[in-house]
Amino acid sequence: MTSTDYAVRGMTCGHCATAVTxxxxxIPGVTGVQVDVATGRVTVETDQPVSADAVAAAVDEAGYEVVAA
Structure with a gap:
């Protein structure tokens, strides 16, 4: 299992966290998602390789943006 951390811009509340989660x-291969609204961090746990582009696209679909850490 792999855990990858992403910085996400725009999240401000529990609804934001739910939408991103x-x-x-x-995404196929994702086994867990933890969102910390206070720090703007999203931790994605996977059991197979998942591209950063796929995560960024999913975050964009939720209405937010992955930014460089």
């Missing part, structure tokens, strides 16, 4: 969880 739901979209990222749809």
């Amino acid at each position: 739901e979209e990222v969880a749809k």
Whole structure:
């Protein structure tokens, strides 16, 4: 299992966290998603390789943006 951390811009509340979690969880291979709104960090746990582009696209679909850490 691999854990990767992403910085996400624009999240401010629990609804934001839920939206990001739901979209990222749809990516094949993702086994867990933890969102910390206070720090703007999203940790994605996977059981197979998942591209950063796929995570960024899912975050974008939720209405937010992955930014350089």
